[in-house]
Amino acid sequence: IVSTVGSKPPMYDSMVGKVIFVKAKYAGALLNQNAVLFKNKNNSIQIILSNIFNTKRYVEFIESIYRGNANQASITLEELFKFQIPLPPLPEQGAIAEALSDADAWIESLEQLIAKKRLIKQGAMQELLTPKEDWEVKKLGEMSIIYTGKKNNQDKIENGSYPFFVRSQTVERINSYSFDGEAILIPGEGNLGSIVHYINGKFDFHQRVYKISDFIGSNGKYLYWYFRMYFGNHAMQNTVKATVDSIRLPTLQEFKIQYPSLTEQTHIATILSDMDAELEALEGQLGKARKVKQGMMQELLTGRVRLV
Structure with a gap:
């Protein structure tokens, strides 16, 4: 059609x-x-x-x-x-169609597997991050240090030495770093709750991006997953309405974190991070499969490679 x-x-x-x-x-x-x-x-x-x-x-x-x-x-x-x-003789048409259909089946099977794994991960997040009776509650401002960066978008440098976190899912590059350590980064405006980054190393960040670090009594990766699960609702309920939705530092500091023992936090973070790594590997395979299919189309549909 x-x-x-x-x-x-x-x-x-x-x-x-x-x-x-x-x-x-x-x-x-x-x-x-x-x-x-x-x-x-x-x-x-x-x-x-x-x-x-x-x-x-x-x-x-x-x-x-x-x-x-x-x-x-x-x-x-x-x-x-x-x-x-351009069409080849009938026998070759069948061979080309079969080869391309096999490639499509490979891609479709990976897409279905990824969709299934995403649902499983979502269910695991729901199960593991739902607060239990013995969990403690603290405000984010009581268990971390939060502030924004000093850089602007024009400071990014292609192929720079360090990650540069801006107000998007894309992580840019830069040749400077202002922090070295474990941190969670979120934009202060636009796409609130849908963009959450985790890093442990040297990086720089935009003046409208909040860095959350120096975690007290908490596992950084656990907080990252907790943000992924719950921060979006908190942000949208407390957003400052302007040209785009934005959030102020006090609102971020007041975000309540419910958490188990440090040992259990680490266990939860490890499970979810392993699932995420598996998904990332599958998405890499899907990307390669699509490139292989594209290469096959270039060769088979132009007559560069003949199958009969």
Whole structure:
């Protein structure tokens, strides 16, 4: 199915010309007036076409034929049908389709495994971080030192020597460091609660990023996971409404932490960190699988490599 309408390119944001491969179980489903169904009795050709429609050559073709204004772009079937598709002999079509389908199955299996592991980790966080009767309660300001950095975004340096924490999930680089040790870092505005960083080493940080460190009677990694679980609600309930949501130092200092013994904190942090490491490894495998599939498409769909 091809979408003939979408927002104006850049293409990575726009739905115009985007293609999805619909499995047989969805046959007969209703189509929007801006969606076009392409169907061929030869399943191999359908698989090959769905992959060709995800190549750079196809994207560049759509960029060359779309029409529209600042808000919306569209393509006509007359123009779309001018796209030329190289096809090998039938036996080779089947071999290419099989190879690409195997790659898709590999990617899909990793995606499903990652989704399952994420749910398991979420359940483990819920179980391990739910306060028990014998847990203690303290305010964050009583068990750590909190202050913001002195740097701005323009201080970042590509390939710098040290991590530089700014107000985003992306960790930049810089050639200076203002702290050396274990710390949790959160932005003071925007995406409150959804961005929490942990580090143990040398780093620098933005003037609107809070550094929480020098933990008293608490495991830093445990606090990190506790923040991941509970800080978002606290932040949004106490946010200062301005251009973007922001949080002030006193509100952060008043955040209540419920915690078990230091030994149990360490145990909880280790379990969750191990699960996180497993997820990160799987996501790395998924990234490699997608690159392998992309390489296969470049070779098989251009005729550089022949399978028959």
